[in-house]
Amino acid sequence: MTGREGGADLAPPGPYDPVVILVRPQLAENIGTTARAMANGGLFHLRIVAPRDGWPQERAWYASSGAHRILDAAEVFDTVDDAIADLHRVFATCPRPRHVVKPVMTARGAAAELRAVSDRKLRSGILFGPERAGLDNEDMARADVLIRYPLNPRFMSLNLAQAVLVMAYEWFLTEDTTPERELMTNETHVATKGELENxxxxxxxxxxxxxxxRNEQKRPGMVRNLRHFFTRGEVTEQELRTLHGVVSELTTGRKARS
Structure with a gap:
């Protein structure tokens, strides 16, 4: 089986979803892992500008972990200008803006802006620079907005796929409805107040x-403490059944020993 066979059944891309544009990428493996990161976040349009070792490169498919369709549909361009010619808005990732006067957004802010652009049925793209040096000033001059990730200022180094994954993740979150917190109860349910009182x-x-x-003076406070303990979290019906069994076994076991 070659690296191009099989692959995940990825959803077809939306026509106005952002395009990921890799500018002068150096390693096929990095292009492959970028495709994987894109698929994680629901980005499917990939353009490659002047790849150092040409295109296609079989190692990219091996490194993509099944994101083959993104690589199969990837477009190759000679210049950044060619790659962005049909786009309406262009964003560029840039760890350190160098003497450039442009709006700078975080990944989260840029993702929200990209979603707004998409909702207006305009096409957008995100430029990612070569692994070693990133985008140069000429590349950034083509962008409307720069994106700078708020990372540890003492160590902001990301590889290409990581940089793409941050943006893909933030893009995905703009329409994600997963609750920020939930209790996994599997086949049971959170106990009702009636079950808990029982x-x-x-x-x-x-x-x-x-x-x-037996201490009548302390009894109300001790009962309240027990009640607080069991109402502090979301006890499940299954857990209460187990606790019923524990209490019953302690009682019957004590009687059997006496």
Whole structure:
């Protein structure tokens, strides 16, 4: 099996989704891992400007982890001007703007702007520079907006696929509806207040029988502490059933030993 066989069944690209433009990329493996990063974030248009070792390169397909369709459809151009000629807005990633007067956005801000451009049915692209030096001043002069990632200022080095993945991730989040927090309950459910109160009654009854709550003065506070403990998180119905069994076993086991 060659690197081009098989591959993931990727969704067809939207006509106004941003184009990822790799300017003078040096290694086929980096182009392949870039395609993988694009697929992760739902970006499918890839253009390659003056790849150092030509195109196509079989090693890119091997490195793409199944993102073959992106590489199959990739377009190759001789110059940046050729690659962006049909676009309406161009963004360029730039770790250190060098004497350039242009708007600078974070990846998140740029993703929101790219989504707005797409919603207006305009075509946009994002320039990513060569692995060793990044985009030069002539490349950045073609862009409307520069993108600078807010990273650790003491170490901002990213490889090509990482740089693309940051933008692809932020692009994906602009329409993602995944809740920021949820409890995975699998085949059970979060216990209702009634189920929780049923367990508390069971627990308190047995604690009274065992003498644990014999101090009448401290009993209300001890019961409240137990109630706070079980209401602090989202206890599931399955967990309550287990706890019912624990309390019952402790009670019957103690009686059996006496």
């Amino acid at each position: 367990f508390m009654s069971h627990l308190i009854r047995d604690l009274d029988d065992s003498g644990f709550l």
